[in-house]
Amino acid sequence: MQVRDQVLWRRTGELQIGTCASRAVTLRGLSPAETALLLDLQVPRSREWLEDALARNGIAADRWESLWRAASTPPPRRADHPDRQVIALLDDHELTVRAGADLARRGARLVRDGQGPGALPALALLTDAYVSDPLRTAVLLRHDIPHLPIVVEDDGVTLGPVVRPGVTGCCRCLELARTDADECWPALATQLRVLPTPPVDVEVARVAIPIASRVAHAHLAGHVHGGGFRITAHTLLPVDPIPVHPACACAGLTPPSGDAHVPA
Structure with missing residues (x-):
């Protein structure tokens, strides 16, 4: 008996099975013995070694069976292209619409406002002025829908990072971090x-739209990129991943497919 892939320690009570982020399984709620x-x-x-180890550490057989099943089952493999995957366009801003159109040319199926038959969207695109709309992003988090927030400001556009509910930080985590840095930020x-939404410079839009499409395409293909991009008329800069803020409710979300919480 052997674990199917490399086992990596993440933190107390938490292990990752596998080195590839798009194929790894995270086990949470583990005892030190487990x-x-x-x-x-x-x-x-x-088998004899395992049975002795279970008895010596007081791990029940049904508990181990549940744990081993979670560790041995990889998440479903995503296609290397977004064919037939559903993308929800949550507004009519030109960046949302044109990035969606580019994804549709690559084979994705577009729906408006997340409404459509079948499963939930694989990704939602939304564009806001200055600050992501907390009501819209809260709904996406509640339904475990990954989303690419696009924020338009006077001097440029910020794309992402992609929010993966239960895995990454969310837009509220970003707002809480800003509040930590500046107590006046909520006001x-x-x-x-x-x-009013500021206009997007033509050159900024020309750069931002294909990048937004590529970031979304990479997410659909399972190629996880934790960061985003800040685009102005003169610069293209990487944006750091959003860390989970301890005061944000998303820190307690149930992990989506690919993560496993093994109940005691």
Whole structure:
């Protein structure tokens, strides 16, 4: 008996099975003994060795069966292209619409406002002025829908990062981090949300639209990129991934497919 892939320690009570982010499984809620046992099973072990280890550490057979099943089952493999995957366009802003059109040319199926038959969208695109709309992003989080937030400001556009519910930080995590840095940020954000949407510079749009499409395409293909991009008329800069903020409710979300919480 041997774990199917490399076992990586993430933090206390949490292991990752596999090195590839798009194919890895995260196990949460592990006891110290369960953590040690899974790490030991990176090399082949006999059935007798396992039974002795379970008895010695007081791990019940049904608990181990549940744990082993979670560790042994990889998440469904995503296609290397977005054919037939559903993209929800949540507004009529030119960046949302034109990035969606580019994805449709690559084979994705577009729906408006997330409404359509079948499963939930594989990704939602939304564009806001100055600050992402917290009501829209909260609905997406509640339904475990990954989304690419696009924010238009006076001097440029910020694309992403893609929010993966239960895996990455969310737009509210970003707002909380901004509040930590500037206690006046909530007051500023409230005023920014009611300002008219600024126009997008033609050259900025020319660069931003294909990048937004490529970021979305990469997400659909399972190629995880944790960061985003900040685009102005003169610069193209990377944006750091959004860390999960401890005060945000998304920190307690149930992990989506690919992550496994093994109940005690």
